[in-house]
Amino acid sequence: MRRTDKAALLPIAVDKKSSEPMHRQLYDQIRELILTHRLSAGERLPSTRSLAKDMALSRNTVATAFDQLLAEGYLEGRVGAGSFVSDLLPDEIRPSSTEHQSEETGTSRRGLSNRGERLAALWRGRSKRTPAFAPGLPAIDEFPFDVWSRLMARAWRNPPIELLAHAEPAGYRPLREAIANYLRTARAVRCEADQVIIVSGAQQGIGLAANVLLDDGDSALIEEPGYPGIRGALLAAGAQLIPVPVDEEGLEIDKAEDLAPDAKLVCVAPSHQYPLGVTMSLARRLRLLEWASQKDGWVIEDDYDSEFRYSGRPLAALQGLDRDNRVVYIGSFSKVMFPSLRLGYIVVPEDLTDSFRMARAALDDHPSTIAQPALAKFIEDGYFTAHLRRMRKLYDSRRCTLSELLEKHLGEYVTIESAEAGMHLLIRFNEKLIKMTSDMDATDRAQEKGISVTPLSAFHYLEDINDHYHGLLLGYAAVKEKDMEKAVLILKDAILAK
Structure with a gap:
């Protein structure tokens, strides 16, 4: 089948004053173009980045619409190539006269509730979480699994009936x-x-x-x-x-x-x-x-x-x-x-x-109840507080090391927010860096290089955010200090890449 060399120009528009979410408007219009064969099988769509720029939308909005189209089989993704209209579009997906149809597009909604739509729209997908620098990821290799396995084995070697029945x-x-x-x-x-x-x-x-x-x-x-x-x-x-x-x-x-x-x-x-x-x-x-x-x-x-x-x-x-x-x-x-x-x-x-x-x-x-008896003993016998003391000391050292390395290699482009608690650091983009890239794009490039970071703009419920909200969350708890400088340099390359 013939493939187009260039991405299709999409005849779509969103009404920002409409009560209909913008990602839903995009989804409905692209789906309609596919069902009516105005977008043919195998045709390549614009990237989420370029479409967001052309339509003056957040990339998050466009990505949400694309993610739903991919999940439902209207689009297929190809590594390094982009998103394409699926080759296989069975007749069954065409709206029948017995299905509920939207007034605007005539396409089937299949009875999805408004709440269901809002919940589904929250899912952004989950990329691979790597030690550098996934926020919230603990130092799993430092956990005392020898103790934990003994406690689990003891609880289930000859379990009482109350652990096996309804709890x-x-x-x-x-x-x-x-x-x-x-x-x-x-x-x-x-x-x-x-x-x-x-x-x-x-x-x-x-x-x-x-x-x-x-x-x-x-x-x-x-x-x-x-x-x-x-x-x-x-x-x-x-x-x-x-x-x-x-x-x-x-x-x-x-x-x-x-x-x-x-x-x-x-x-x-x-x-x-x-x-x-x-x-x-x-x-x-x-x-x-x-x-x-x-x-x-x-x-x-x-x-x-x-x-x-x-x-x-x-x-x-x-x-x-x-x-x-x-x-x-x-x-x-x-x-x-x-x-x-x-x-x-x-x-x-x-x-x-x-x-x-x-x-x-x-x-x-x-x-x-599988893990609850072991966890009870883990806390009662003092293993839990001992583990916390060890991790508090370890994480503090890793926090300080990462802060110093970020200042050394990225201090020209970011402000490092002080953090006296937790498992991550927040770096905010300065005006110079904001003119070069967004935190969403920097996150995508870092992920391609095997570095897990989270964009600050993704944490805002309101779509109308200002430049102050561009930044990255960097988790340090799972990163060994000997590996940090290499990871920071890879992150720097990803952030500054053009």
Whole structure:
């Protein structure tokens, strides 16, 4: 079949004033061009970069539309060549008279809900995560797997029947007791084991809390910029997301009155905001709790990596300041142990424990008990805190080394944000570098060279962002110091490539 040598010119346009998301407008129009054979099989499409530039859109918007077309089989990607109209377009994909059709294009929607569309649009794909410099990736090779394997073997050598049958919706009782004891000592969280519920990660915990505390259409405040995984969990619960700016003191809660006076819930990471790394001030924390009390609202505290603070004493959790039982506290073991463990926890107000347990059972019956007994012993016998102490020292050294190397090799082009906690550094592009490239394009080139970074602009819920939001998140926890300079030089080449 004949292939075109040049990318097709697409007769499409988006209405930026329309309530229809721009990525959906692109998807619908390109799909229609394919179905009506105005784009023929094998025809090459423009790159996401060039189409975004031509249409004055963010590359993220175009990439989302292309990703959906690729996933549904309308397009096929070829390494090093681009995106092409698929050769095989079965007759079955043509809309029939019995299918629901959109008024604008006549193409089938197949009953997908608005919520389903919004959730699907959040997925950006997952590229290979390499030690340099994937944010949130711990030093897995430093984890004491010899101890862990012994604890797992001991738990399952002759397991009691309660581990093999249906478990408690809230999780394995000894693990909940171990977590409560740890949180009271290390994070100043006020809780008992009955308030702890085991979940499969922070996102499931946020989703559970939102389902219990919100009705469909209720407004939920999120940090702008903020962790994208929170958006999916809240959207799945039917929440209307309201982004609130984050400054050097954390989420600007006083702006919420103008943005969403009827908001019932806010989701924050006060100890170490992601991705900016700022710590919420005491005054802002107290104001946030005051807002929740005045609004009869709720605060979800995402305490995802508070264990890693490198100067001063660890900050107490926001939940420990709450005297009105308005905070749902959420933690996870993914970053402090290893990601595939998929175990986290939530601490709920005492008067809501029964409601949360019943909702947990209704949504997911009970969490897997495979790793819970071993994790309980890992915490009870002191291995967990010993591992944290070792990793805190190791990560601090790697953080300092990376900061020095970035200043040495990229200081002319970026500003390195100070980070006294966490597992990543943030570098912001200066005006000189912004004129040369975007953080999205730099990320793509770095990935091609085997370097994992995350663009700062991807963390913004609003598409209309300014140049200040161009930057990269660089995780250092999994990178050996002897390998850092080589990785930084590769990253520099990727950022400055033309």
